[in-house]
Amino acid sequence: AQSVAQPEDQVNVAEGNPLTVKCTYSVSGNPYLFWYVQYPNRGLQFLLKYITGDNLVKGSYGFEAEFNKSQTSFHLKKPSALVSDSALYFCAVRDFNTGFQKLVFGTGTRLLVSP
Amino acid sequence: GAVVSQHPSRVICKSGTSVKIECRSLDFQATTMFWYRQFPKQSLMLMATSNEGSKATYEQGVEKDKFLINHASLTLSTLTVTSAHPEDSSFYICSARARREGNTEAFFGQGTRLTVV
Numbered sequence: 001a002q003s004v005a006q007p008e009d010q011v012n013v014a015e016g017n018p019l020t021v022k023c024t025y026s027v028s029g030n031p032y033l034f035w036y037v038q039y040p041n042r043g044l045q046f047l048l049k050y051i052t053g054d055n056l057v058k059g060s061y062g063f064e065a066e067f068n069k070s071q072t073s074f075h076l077k078k079p080s081a082l083v084s085d086s087a088l089y090f091c092a093v094r095d096f097n098t099g100f101q102k103l104v105f106g107t108g109t110r111l112l113v114s115p
Numbered sequence: 116g117a118v119v120s121q122h123p124s125r126v127i128c129k130s131g132t133s134v135k136i137e138c139r140s141l142d143f144q145a146t147t148m149f150w151y152r153q154f155p156k157q158s159l160m161l162m163a164t165s166n167e168g169s170k171a172t173y174e175q176g177v178e179k180d181k182f183l184i185n186h187a188s189l190t191l192s193t194l195t196v197t198s199a200h201p202e203d204s205s206f207y208i209c210s211a212r213a214r215r216e217g218n219t220e221a222f223f224g225q226g227t228r229l230t231v232v
Binding site: 036041046101 | 121158161210220225
């Protein structure tokens, strides 16, 4: 089964410092990977995706993610964190084993950026 | 980006009543819509997938008679929680995938917080 793992429940970083939110995947075949962000009492907002091509994917709000096939990772990064980046982040993989190609989500990582 | 509107954003209902949640794709046609449930501090749990004009496909353990899903058009899907009980209180989120070729991301609604008293 397709799955993603987010090993950290929470990541703390000071404003202005670089941030990394980790995600590893386990899939059969080529992975289609996504990052979403969720603010309190809101739905998920799409940040970026990796389908094919360059391993470094750039997304919304200055975020980027690096696809690493050898390490089966897709870590989310940002060079300089903002307090407003504090939110819940979800990594996801598309499951092609189902007819609807549903998304399978990780458990989420809470990012706290301190002023 | 594409917009998915979910309504209501918050609802409180009495135990035993039914609640309907709407999910609309505002600027695209969605052949597939997904309904999720999210418990506090937990990830999203897929409840069911609906295709326009056909019956929804429910995930294992989700009662289809309790969570009625209707996908009547390419822009609207509804989730009805029937005979709601306090344990149904949760955050419900829908998402929609656009009807076009290629591998498109899913767009999410704002979510609905249901409280059953």
